[in-house]
Amino acid sequence: MEEKVSVWTSNRFWRRSATWVTGVASVLLIFLTFDSMAQMKMGSAKDIEKKIDRRIPSPVVINYTIDYKLDPYRGHEIPIIGGEMRRPEGGIKSAYEKKEKFFGRDDYSEKEARELIHKGKLTIQAKNCMDCHTLLGNGAYYAPDLTKAWLDPTWETLAPAYNGKEYAIAAFLQDPPKMAMHERKMPNLGITKEEAKAVVAYLKFMSAIDTNGFPRNFGKIKGAVDARK
Numbered sequence: 001m002e003e004k005v006s007v008w009t010s011n012r013f014w015r016r017s018a019t020w021v022t023g024v025a026s027v028l029l030i031f032l033t034f035d036s037m038a039q040m041k042m043g044s045a046k047d048i049e050k051k052i053d054r055r056i057p058s059p060v061v062i063n064y065t066i067d068y069k070l071d072p073y074r075g076h077e078i079p080i081i082g083g084e085m086r087r088p089e090g091g092i093k094s095a096y097e098k099k100e101k102f103f104g105r106d107d108y109s110e111k112e113a114r115e116l117i118h119k120g121k122l123t124i125q126a127k128n129c130m131d132c133h134t135l136l137g138n139g140a141y142y143a144p145d146l147t148k149a150w151l152d153p154t155w156e157t158l159a160p161a162y163n164g165k166e167y168a169i170a171a172f173l174q175d176p177p178k179m180a181m182h183e184r185k186m187p188n189l190g191i192t193k194e195e196a197k198a199v200v201a202y203l204k205f206m207s208a209i210d211t212n213g214f215p216r217n218f219g220k221i222k223g224a225v226d227a228r229k
């Protein structure tokens with residue numbers, strides 16, 4: 001009588017399985033790579049004109065108001081650029097209409113805005129802000145997450161005294177110990193006025209990136225220790 005061999009001990013079975021799993025995973029990874037690349041592509045000013053949502057919007061978003069609101073359709077907070085409108089399938093989305101002045105202007109061209117944000121990025125890299133902060137999931141948690149720092153309600157309260165929220169953040173960056181808001185202080189990194197403006201542009205732009213609600217519940221953290229009081 002022939003001996004019954006269990007499939008689980010068959011070399012042929014495992015060799016075939018390994019080949020199939022590797023093959024299917026490779027195809028899936030190639031698909032996901034292209035999908036991610038499409039999601040990470042920066043939008044243009046045209047997209048904003050046509051109200052097309054992009055995860056990474058055009059740099060011209062610095063001309064618009066930026067908010068962070070719970071979208072019941074997606075179940076987490078999303079950036080709301082230029083006011084909100086209803087999403088046809090339910091929930092809310094950006095209206096791309098409401099503008100606001102950013103350092104006195106709301107008409108930065110795509111090129112101007114891109115250059116300003118790029119300078120901000122270079123400053124952030126040169127000064128190693130990630131040693132203490134986190135940007136889009138990269139960095140440290142010694143200091144607050146900067147991904148949505150533009151939306152920190154603290155700036156709203158300081159805005160009137162500085163003639164606008166962007167000026168308040170720029171003033172802080174140029175001399176953080178003077179405007180310390182927490183027990184743990186940020187050192188003075190010798191950031192110039194021009195660099196500060198560029199960094200604020202970068203922070204505003206970054207807050208408009210759709211990060212699937214990360215970090216969660218930003219702007220709702222009430223009752224945190226405030227060293228100014």
Ligand code: HEC
Pocket residue numbers: 123124127128129130131132133142143144145146149152154169173179180181182183184185186187189191199
């Ligand atoms: C040595 C650590 C350290 C480095 C480096 C550092 N920071 Fe900070 N930063 C802090 C700390 C601590 C705070 C909180 C200070 C406070 O609130 O008074 C802070 C606060 C901030 C805030 C306010 C955050 C909020 O949510 O309102 C911003 C904006 C900021 N830093 C930007 C930067 C930028 C941009 C750089 C790089 C140019 C930088 N920081 C580099 C430690 C650091």
